[in-house]
Amino acid sequence: MRALIINGSARGAKGVTAKMGRALAEGLVRGGASVDTLFVADMNIAPCTACLSCMHLNPGHCAQRDDMDVVLPLLKRADLLVWAAPVYTDTMSAQLKAVMDRTICSRQPFLYADAAGLTRHPMTWAMPQKVMLISTCSFPEPVTFEPLVATIRAQAINLGGRCIAELCVPGSLAIQMEPSVLETHLALIAQAGMEVAQEGRVRPVTLEAIKRPPFSVDRYRELAGRYEEWCRKKQAKMAEKRLNES
Numbered sequence: 001m002r003a004l005i006i007n008g009s010a011r012g013a014k015g016v017t018a019k020m021g022r023a024l025a026e027g028l029v030r031g032g033a034s035v036d037t038l039f040v041a042d043m044n045i046a047p048c049t050a051c052l053s054c055m056h057l058n059p060g061h062c063a064q065r066d067d068m069d070v071v072l073p074l075l076k077r078a079d080l081l082v083w084a085a086p087v088y089t090d091t092m093s094a095q096l097k098a099v100m101d102r103t104i105c106s107r108q109p110f111l112y113a114d115a116a117g118l119t120r121h122p123m124t125w126a127m128p129q130k131v132m133l134i135s136t137c138s139f140p141e142p143v144t145f146e147p148l149v150a151t152i153r154a155q156a157i158n159l160g161g162r163c164i165a166e167l168c169v170p171g172s173l174a175i176q177m178e179p180s181v182l183e184t185h186l187a188l189i190a191q192a193g194m195e196v197a198q199e200g201r202v203r204p205v206t207l208e209a210i211k212r213p214p215f216s217v218d219r220y221r222e223l224a225g226r227y228e229e230w231c232r233k234k235q236a237k238m239a240e241k242r243l244n245e246s
């Protein structure tokens with residue numbers, strides 16, 4: 001299995017999503033897969049201009065020349081696409097959405113009805129059949145992931161594939177105050193990676209364990225309180241600096 005992890009965090013390798021991505025990659029490799037990881041924060045990828053040249057003039061080829069020239073060949077040979085997508089304003093980051101939109105060059109302009117009777121474009125070239133999501137968000141409530149999960153699932157179906165697992169860990173604000181709280185989940189995410197490489201799926205027991213948030217809401221509030229305290233001190237320091245400079 002060849003896996004491609006596309007990390008959409010603006011903080012790239014320094015973020016919590018990257019930690020989850022590294023754990024998943026480690027498990028995938030342990031299970032025999034090869035893994036490429038891309039960080040959109042390090043890349044130059046413009047939004048789709050909707051010129052539709054990829055459909056009408058030069059089928060399968062995007063007219064824009066930027067770092068999608070790196071992404072597209074890796075996508076074409078991957079069996080598994082992992083969107084490593086932290087929640088930004090209830091969905092994925094704009095940087096990652098640009099990548100997602102630019103995969104429109106995989107589609108033909110023609111139309112057909114799929115097995116569910118929904119209108120689709122046939123593919124010019126195949127996107128990875130298996131899709132996964134790994135995600136985190138600041139807040140502690142798992143419901144925060146729902147719009148993002150819906151988008152990833154819909155996009156996988158739209159491109160002829162299937163989302164096989166969503167590994168979402170809420171509460172990154174508290175995780176950053178005490179990184180050790182993530183350790184159990186990182187081990188579980190690595191386990192999930194190994195299962196995907198070996199069995200093509202994450203076992204229900206592993207999924208269920210990952211779904212349990214790494215701390216109670218009370219513990220979250222305690223750690224978040226430390227964060228708020230840090231913010232107050234920082235703001236007070238800056239206010240004092242501005243006063244001294246005026």
Ligand SMILES: Cc1cc2nc3c(=O)[nH]c(=O)nc-3n(C[C@H](O)[C@H](O)[C@H](O)COP(=O)(O)O)c2cc1C
Pocket residue numbers: 009010011012014015016017018086087088089090091136137138139144172173
């Ligand atoms: C522009 C922006 C929007 C965000 N929106 C949300 C949000 O709607 N809900 C939430 O729980 N966290 C939100 N977050 C917090 C991120 O999900 C959180 O910081 C996460 O850890 C970012 O991933 P990273 O650590 O890999 O960079 C937002 C962060 C940014 C920068």
